[in-house]
Amino acid sequence: MNREQAVDRLATLVDRVERETMPVPVREVWAFGDVALGLDPIERLDVYLTKDVIMGSDAEAAADFEAEYGIKGVGTSVRAEWAEAHPDRVRVSDNGYAAPERCLAAELVADDEPIHLEVCNASFEDNVRQRLKGAIARDAYAEVLDPRGVCLWIDGTRDDEAFDRLREASLAMPTLPAAIGMLGADEDVANEAAAALKRQRAAQEGASVRGDMV
Template identity: 60%
Template structure:
């Protein structure tokens, strides 16, 4: 798939928000943002960029399992045995994993990876041009954090495009944001100008924007990136 017609891109965003609203997620989701091409009003939208703010699962709110004195193994042991994946009930909800084992995904170390589980649940196996960013920090805070990290590492592919719009937060959908997306009403600057507003000088902002654009053009299909602040 090479991209979305603009109306299809906004429809897809609405579907994602519907899923977050109506389905039990592997971890609690607090915010859904759209950024990049779709926020800029481009048509077609080459890649659909979505940002999720999620909670770190400090305590699983699933119904207690395997702790009632029965011989039934606890969720982590059960999924370690059945899927070879650690951390169910610690990094992702046990009841979610039990209901959606087909969406359970692990990182390279074999532990349940919330960002990959979210991508599997929200997007599935469709080869759509969607990039998903997942973090425990709100979008606007993480823009600043990622800018700082990118400058320290001299790696501008780590930047988070600051030109975003909040679609859903703490259970409330922004119908106005969706209307503005559909009608291409958002007035947003170029990426280099947006980076200058965050404190970069002109030359650095231009170089950073060029590097980030080049990185995005190399991406294909569904991509997901998760970080913890």
Template identity: 60%
Template sequence: MSLGRESAVDRLETLIETIEHEPTPVPVREVWVYGDLALGLDPIDRLDVYLTKDILLENDAASDETFYEEHGVRGVGTAVDADWAASNPDAVRANEHGHVAPERCLAAHLLAGDEPIHLEVCNASFEDNVTQRLRGARLRDDYTQLLDPRGVCLWVDGTRSSEAFEKLRESAFAMPTLSASLEMLGMDESEATEAARVVHAWREDQEGVTVRGDVV
């Protein structure tokens, strides 16, 4: 399943409208798109979206206990908003340890399961996390953890970039190759080439909605 560029841009607009007009499990501060759509490909195999979220600073122990008793999931009222969870119990998602996972809740709320969309969620801004993930990937020798640095900021704190959307529709962003981008971040040519190969191979293996979250 692929998306035409126009359809992909439309999908980003509806995603942002949902964030603007509906309660979300955690506050969202920024929306970025990166990868194929930012490069101007048409059609694209996958739509890569990055959300910068706030860490919820609540301690609603009563909601946590109530939701655990009813659904067997911890963290509602502390890691995700209790009112949102009460209104959207079918969208509450937990990690392997039974604790609510904000990034999975966001994916469940914003996306349909069969859409070819990858969602990255972090409390750090896109540009800061590109650097952080690069450092971590090199330390662990795991290039699948890299975040493609070729990103476009679409929405920040309630303000949408009309210019960014217009350029996406017109395929007007000039972007280097992934390996060249990684070289700009400090990799030598051979490492950047291998890292780009691994990232492309990892992306080709993904199907439907995928989500990854981290905290910096």
């Protein structure tokens, strides 16, 4: 997609998060990667969602949904009202429980769209640091999260200036190795992590999603 289409797609996504009931409460929406760099065209659109936990639980709704669909966790992992309205969009983890990140992807992104969602309970900036720390400790550099992001929406407030700057490609961003290095990584580690992320992105097709808990 070209840059204008990518920014329009981000605006539509934020509109839906703002106005519609999501599988879980969403606190922040960030864009990162190619669109933040101002590239045109954009091969993949990277979006980060900070989710909140569901306060309380609905044991009756959970039991009813599990009895009908065989899926656990509705009313605790994801909102019961959303699942009951959209049972076809409920996605599960390997243990059979409703998976918030997969449900968000099913709700917000079509399977064939070149969009990657990152979903976590921590803010983008906090998770960037946590992921880098964990990746270095495990020599698992593909787990690094591209730090070059821009916040589009937080706690109900849209940043119109951020959207304008994405359209204008006026955000000054460092190279990926430099951005990783600014977080404290050695030059060799930063270069290796950047190469691992590049390989990972090249292998992605259609919609993809990753969920984290920090």
